[in-house]
Amino acid sequence: MNIRSPWVLAMLVLGAPAPPCLAETSAPGVVAQPEVVPGDEWVYRITTDRRGKFSEESADSVVKRVTATTLLLSTTQPGSDSPPRESLVGRDWDRFRNVNGADVVVNRPLDFPLSVGKHWDSAYSEDNPNAAHSREIWRVTYTVVGWETVDTPAGKFQTLKVEGEGDWKAITRPGAVAMSAAQPGAVMSGARTSAARTVVGRLYRVLYYAPAVKRWVKSDEEIYDTNSVRSERIEAVLQSFKPGAAPSGM
Numbered sequence: 001m002n003i004r005s006p007w008v009l010a011m012l013v014l015g016a017p018a019p020p021c022l023a024e025t026s027a028p029g030v031v032a033q034p035e036v037v038p039g040d041e042w043v044y045r046i047t048t049d050r051r052g053k054f055s056e057e058s059a060d061s062v063v064k065r066v067t068a069t070t071l072l073l074s075t076t077q078p079g080s081d082s083p084p085r086e087s088l089v090g091r092d093w094d095r096f097r098n099v100n101g102a103d104v105v106v107n108r109p110l111d112f113p114l115s116v117g118k119h120w121d122s123a124y125s126e127d128n129p130n131a132a133h134s135r136e137i138w139r140v141t142y143t144v145v146g147w148e149t150v151d152t153p154a155g156k157f158q159t160l161k162v163e164g165e166g167d168w169k170a171i172t173r174p175g176a177v178a179m180s181a182a183q184p185g186a187v188m189s190g191a192r193t194s195a196a197r198t199v200v201g202r203l204y205r206v207l208y209y210a211p212a213v214k215r216w217v218k219s220d221e222e223i224y225d226t227n228s229v230r231s232e233r234i235e236a237v238l239q240s241f242k243p244g245a246a247p248s249g250m
Helices: none
Strands: 039-050 051-066 068-075 085-090 095-099 102-107 119-128 133-150 157-174 196-212 215-224 230-242
Touching: 068 095, 085 095, 095 119, 095 215, 102 119, 119 157, 133 215, 133 230
Parallel strands: none
Antiparallel strands: 039 051, 039 230, 051 068, 068 085, 095 102, 119 133, 133 157, 157 196, 196 215, 215 230
16 A cells, blocks of 8 residues: 555645636535536646655546545546546545455544534554555544634635644564555665564644535645654645536425
8 A cells, every 4th residue: 555545635626717706705614515526627736745755746536426425536637648537425525445355444533514623533454455565554633723814816705724643553474575665555675574562653644624625725744754754745735616507306
């Protein structure tokens, strides 16, 4: 398992320029689950810093289908020859996949309805996720901090700031690489072999959810190794949003 897989925004997307007035003018007390419709489209610019090595890319996704429990997203990278990747996500933008033979939510960045002070947990464990680890455990507690105005290339938005703090834990295999800076999904080279041991690190995430675009307009994620040194940071910023056509009768 790659260290980025549980938490990174894998369903970010490119859309047409946003309308000039997308920002909310007031901050309601409770924010309901958004009415996502087929054709809703977003573009984010993603900047990744892995121990001083930077990269940038765009991701383009559009909603293809909406059911009572899931959204079908088609995601592409502009300029790439790769075909679109179609994936299911939950109505709370939660991500799920098969873990140890069961369908498991591996990240729940939002939990509607949202209100200031609300908090929830997102956690899972996985046996034999990769060649280096016999077990990995991921835990994050999210809290709705308050309302903030955020300025992006897509416009200025009234947003709910949501912070997530947590940790990761990995149990190395006997004889596998074991270093104080070991990370889930990362096979270190040049280190001595050892008996099985437990290594731990921390996670931090913040996202700014804008009701006007039905998703966050900015997110920042940080992963720390066992020495509390940041090993990775991923920032996503909304570039544009294009709403789909509302079903008749709405």
